[in-house]
Amino acid sequence: MMDGAAPPRLRPLRPPSQVMRLARMGQMMPNRLSFLRVLMRNLAEIGTPPERRVWDIDADGYGQAVYTLTLGGYSYSLVVFTRPLADANRSDRVIATAWDAAFVLYDGVPDAGELARLAENVPRQEAGTFTARELVLSRANKSVRLFADVVASLRAGRAPDADLLAATGYLMRTTAVYGNGKFGIADRADISARPGLGGPFMAEMLAVWLMRGFTHDLVEHVGGAPLDRGLKRQLGVGNATGLGMAPFLVSHPLLLDAWFQVRETALARVLSQTSISEAEATALIAAAEQARLHLVSWHVQDTEANAVIRQTERQWTAFCAELTVGDLRAEGGLARAFDGLSGQGETLEELAAAWVIEPFGDLVDGLAECLATPFRPVLDPTMTCAALRRVLEAHGDWAITLDFSQPGAVAQFWYVSEDKLEPRLGQRATEPGAERETPLDTARQFAALYAACPDDETPLWQFLAAAPEHRSAARRAQTLVRHPYAEVRDNLLDAATAPVDLLRAKLSMFGATRFDPKSRLWTRVTLAQGLPLFDELDRPADWLPCPVHTPVHTPVHAAP
Amino acid sequence: MARAQIEGLILRAARGAGVDLAHAEDVAHAVAWWGDADTLRDLAASLTEDVDRSTCRLGPGLIDQVQATGEVVEVPACCSLNVMRALCAAHHAQGGRAVICVADAGLWQLSCAEPDAPPVPPKGRPDVPQDVVAALTALAANTYVPSTAESHAAGAGAGTTDND
Numbered sequence: 001m002m003d004g005a006a007p008p009r010l011r012p013l014r015p016p017s018q019v020m021r022l023a024r025m026g027q028m029m030p031n032r033l034s035f036l037r038v039l040m041r042n043l044a045e046i047g048t049p050p051e052r053r054v055w056d057i058d059a060d061g062y063g064q065a066v067y068t069l070t071l072g073g074y075s076y077s078l079v080v081f082t083r084p085l086a087d088a089n090r091s092d093r094v095i096a097t098a099w100d101a102a103f104v105l106y107d108g109v110p111d112a113g114e115l116a117r118l119a120e121n122v123p124r125q126e127a128g129t130f131t132a133r134e135l136v137l138s139r140a141n142k143s144v145r146l147f148a149d150v151v152a153s154l155r156a157g158r159a160p161d162a163d164l165l166a167a168t169g170y171l172m173r174t175t176a177v178y179g180n181g182k183f184g185i186a187d188r189a190d191i192s193a194r195p196g197l198g199g200p201f202m203a204e205m206l207a208v209w210l211m212r213g214f215t216h217d218l219v220e221h222v223g224g225a226p227l228d229r230g231l232k233r234q235l236g237v238g239n240a241t242g243l244g245m246a247p248f249l250v251s252h253p254l255l256l257d258a259w260f261q262v263r264e265t266a267l268a269r270v271l272s273q274t275s276i277s278e279a280e281a282t283a284l285i286a287a288a289e290q291a292r293l294h295l296v297s298w299h300v301q302d303t304e305a306n307a308v309i310r311q312t313e314r315q316w317t318a319f320c321a322e323l324t325v326g327d328l329r330a331e332g333g334l335a336r337a338f339d340g341l342s343g344q345g346e347t348l349e350e351l352a353a354a355w356v357i358e359p360f361g362d363l364v365d366g367l368a369e370c371l372a373t374p375f376r377p378v379l380d381p382t383m384t385c386a387a388l389r390r391v392l393e394a395h396g397d398w399a400i401t402l403d404f405s406q407p408g409a410v411a412q413f414w415y416v417s418e419d420k421l422e423p424r425l426g427q428r429a430t431e432p433g434a435e436r437e438t439p440l441d442t443a444r445q446f447a448a449l450y451a452a453c454p455d456d457e458t459p460l461w462q463f464l465a466a467a468p469e470h471r472s473a474a475r476r477a478q479t480l481v482r483h484p485y486a487e488v489r490d491n492l493l494d495a496a497t498a499p500v501d502l503l504r505a506k507l508s509m510f511g512a513t514r515f516d517p518k519s520r521l522w523t524r525v526t527l528a529q530g531l532p533l534f535d536e537l538d539r540p541a542d543w544l545p546c547p548v549h550t551p552v553h554t555p556v557h558a559a560p
Numbered sequence: 561m562a563r564a565q566i567e568g569l570i571l572r573a574a575r576g577a578g579v580d581l582a583h584a585e586d587v588a589h590a591v592a593w594w595g596d597a598d599t600l601r602d603l604a605a606s607l608t609e610d611v612d613r614s615t616c617r618l619g620p621g622l623i624d625q626v627q628a629t630g631e632v633v634e635v636p637a638c639c640s641l642n643v644m645r646a647l648c649a650a651h652h653a654q655g656g657r658a659v660i661c662v663a664d665a666g667l668w669q670l671s672c673a674e675p676d677a678p679p680v681p682p683k684g685r686p687d688v689p690q691d692v693v694a695a696l697t698a699l700a701a702n703t704y705v706p707s708t709a710e711s712h713a714a715g716a717g718a719g720t721t722d723n724d
Contacts, residue, residue: 093715132562132685143724168724181564188564242715376589378654379582381624417715419707424715426705433705439581461624468621471582521715 011272011335013264017398020260020489024346026501027308028508031354032361032543033262036511038368039205040531040541042196047071050078050210050534052217053109057082061222064119067210068109072195076135077106078210079115081123082218090141092175092240094422099125101172103214105136105207107186125176126420130184136207137185140172140215143238147171147219154223165231166297166547169514169526171215173238179204192372200255200372201510212237212528229533234545236529239512242522243423246502247414250440253479253486258373259509260485263353266364270357271335281328283359287543288320291355294544300516312347319348358543377486379475381461385453388460388474392450395480398489399446410444411495413437425499425521443491445473513545561688567592569696570603576702577607579616586620590650591643594679597687602640604695615643623651626659626670635661635668644668649679 018024030037047069054066061082068077082101089098102123110118114133121128125139146168153160179201180188191197197206216232249256276284295313300306319341327333334356341352357364383391392400402409413426413434428434439445449470453463464471479486490497498520507515512525530545532538561569567588574584591603606614618639626633635644641661648659648670658673705711 095712095715145724181562181568184562184565187562376654378656379624381628415705416703417707417711418701418704419712421704422715424705424711426711431711432708433711436703436705438703439575459628461621461628464624465621468580468583468617471580471620472585475582 009272010265011268013261013268016260016484016487016489019264020485020487022488022490022497022501024350025488025505026498027347027350028505029351029354030508030511030513030544031263031266032358033266033364033368033371034509034511035199035201035205035371036209036528036531037541038199038371039196039202039209040537041365041368042199042202043069043071043206043209044532044537046073046196047537049537050213053077054115055217055221057218057221059222060084061218064115065214065217066110066115067214069210071197071206074194074197075108076206077109078207078214079104079106079110079118079122080211080214081119083123085141087144090144092141092173094176094242094244095420096175097127099123099139099175100142101140101211101214103136103138103140103207103211104130104134104185105138105203105210107133107135107191126183128183132186132190134185135179135191135203137178137183138174138176138207138211140174140211140237142172143168143170150219150227151223154220154225154227157225159228160231162231162547166234167299168238169234169529169545170212170236170238171219172211173240173524174208174211174527175240176244177204177208177239198372199368200259205510208237208239208527209531212531213534216533233531233533233536234529234547236513236526236531236545239507239525239527240522241503241507241525243414243425243499245506246499247423247438247440249488249502249506250442250492253377253476254373254375254483256488257479257483257486258371261483262367262370264485266357266367267353269363270360271338273334273363274331276329276334278325278329280359281325284328284334284356285320285323285325287355287358288316288323290542290546291351291544292316292320293546294513297547298514302517305515305517308347311345312351315341315344315348316351319352354543377475377479377483379460379464379471380478381459381464383460383478384456385458385460385463386455388477389450389453389455391477391481392446392453395484396446396450396477399443399491400450402443402447402491404444404447408495409491410493412493412497414440414492428493439472440492442473442476442487444493445470446477449473449477561685561693563592563685566600566686566688569693569700572700572703573604573607573696574616574699576699577611577614577616579607579611579614583616583620586647586650587616587643590646593681594646594649594653595642595686596682597689597692599640599642599646600686600688600692602642604692606638606640606643607699608695610638613638615639615647619644619647622670623647623656623659626672627651627657630672632669632671635670639668641668644670649681653678653681 050067050069053068057063065080066077068075080103085100104122149164150160197203220227298309338352338356341348413428415424415433415437417424500517500520500523503523504515507525512527513529514526516524530542570591571584571588591599622633644661652658659670660673662669
């Protein structure tokens with residue numbers, strides 16, 4: 001980690017044995033190094049506000065629109081197509097084939113010919129034909145109830161129902177945001193050297209932020225009146241995320257390590273300060289209050305998840321009541337406040353880990369340069385088998401001590417369905433298809449490697465030549481020596497593993513808020529809520545969105 | 561096709577053909593980012609004709625051996641030189657000791673070389689022949705699980721309304 005600003009004596013990073021467990025990853029919160037926040041800083045620094053170049057939308061909200069902005073000297077356009085959609089066809093699943101809106105982030109400014117080509121293909125999404133000019137492909141469905149309510153309110157000349165608006169948080173919900181070569185669109189490598197797009201998922205985040213602005217324009221257009229700026233700022237873009245996101249964290253170990261190295265280094269840098277300024281202490285207290293208001297407004301239908309949020313709200317409120325500028329400014333006061341929350345549960349600790357870095361942009365923002373990596377794990381074939389066993393004992397103890405002969409340890413299997421290649425999770429004891437499972441079983445692979453690898457000086461390359469099925473595990477184990485955050489340190493096949501924990505970890509890195517788990521397999525979240533509007537690039541982004549009006553609790557996403 | 565898309569397809573195809581995971585990963589990355597249409601054709605042929613003697617099965621292990629021992633190793637005649645070249649280029653680009661293919665008296669060999677400047681990957685997209693896509697897609701299908709009414713109903717998001 002290098003940006004020249006590190007304090008001389010860095011507090012030790014939290015160890016991967018603590019950080020990389022699903023129970024903790026499943027409670028992560030966004031922070032100022034989350035990708036949407038990085039994007040907003042990039043836009044403020046080297047971007048221009050989006051310009052609405054095409055608005056061919058009818059009175060009911062159907063048609064096409066184009067927004068163009070520049071970032072680092074390059075032009076990018078969000079091209080949007082909307083069309084009527086019967087309620088019966090509105091599905092967030094991958095297997096859906098029609099949506100309320102379809103989007104593409106286009107490299108440059110499309111002319112009439114290109115617009116016609118995009119109109120032919122973008123609404124078809126996976127079934128369309130795409131080129132390297134298309135950077136991101138996405139689609140979204142309306143939050144029917146909120147969209148209709150806001151339109152009705154605007155048409156009636158009254159303010160929308162603030163409770164409903166705060167409880168939902170978005171007018172449209174994306175069901176996929178595809179980048180990096182999917183379905184023939186541009187490879188990430190094509191654009192990763194461009195200013196402002198070098199970080200992970202920057203193009204995808206740019207598309208999401210532009211989509212959010214489009215939804216604001218659309219509802220104002222159909223409603224025939226402008227929406228209050230404060231309310232508008234609280235409307236992000238929803239997202240429904242299922243199992244498709246989970247394998248990424250396993251198949252990109254060095255990227256996973258980079259993300260967590262950055263976050264943990266930021267935390268260590270901030271907590272290594274022996275004293276902070278009055279302005280910083282005041283900002284910390286303001287951020288803590290912002291988090292409290294966020295928790296107050298965050299309600300979900302899932303009983304268990306809601307109970308966790310309510311407990312955190314109580315704990316955080318008590319914590320806020322004790323915070324003073326004087327205590328935070330005292331020598332070691334910041335670390336003392338943070339450490340005082342230790343042992344009160346992963347949810348509270350992860351909230352605090354995000355909170356504590358919030359006012360210290362000068363100290364941590366440069367770390368965002370380290371979020372991406374061009375490297376892949378490389379096997380060291382010169383190692384001996386005995387040395388590899390020592391590596392597994394030191395870094396893979398969470399796996400090699402598990403008993404995979406127990407049915408519960410292998411109860412689940414991950415697979416890709418023939419049905420539009422939808423990722424699914426099966427029960428090994430009762431469902432067919434385990435022989436075709438997706439290899440997310442790193443823990444089981446580590447254990448098998450440890451069992452098979454002789455404890456002697458046999459060269460690793462020789463062992464692997466005879467047992468190539470262990471080569472992946474050997475490479476991953478070696479990787480942990482220099483990249484200790486490269487693995488989720490849990491058994492993803494275990495009966496107790498909840499995929500939604502993996503989803504929350506990745507989505508929090510994106511900057512998602514209002515996690516709303518719908519089952520152990522999928523969650524809804526809100527993206528870009530509280531971020532600056534199109535004409536507010538100089539306005540700092542909120543850490544966590546707080547409703548303008550704190551709502552009385554109403555059920556979220558109630559089934560009809 | 562985008563190179564990342566090709567990499568994903570090859571990875572699934574190699575796994576579908578029974579190639580071990582790490583070998584499949586290495587070949588998929590190498591061929592997608594360092595190969596051309598001929599490399600892709602060689603790869604598809606080797607996976608469909610005799611996977612046990614394919615470069616996917618043999619190539620990564622040969623590079624491990626050369627890297628570890630410093631020995632010169634003969635490349636078996638059953639291996640595709642195009643795929644081996646792609647594997648060597650990808651290996652070099654990731655900072656491993658340089659391993660190159662050398663023609664010697666009609667034989668091809670792998671050997672260590674002094675580290676050189678990393679190779680520059682080819683620009684643009686390879687022209688992927690449709691028959692190659694079809695062959696790889698058919699192999700990739702071996703990794704997909706047929707859908708059943710039960711699995712459809714148990715998928716993420718099933719059973720809930722999205723008209724909220």
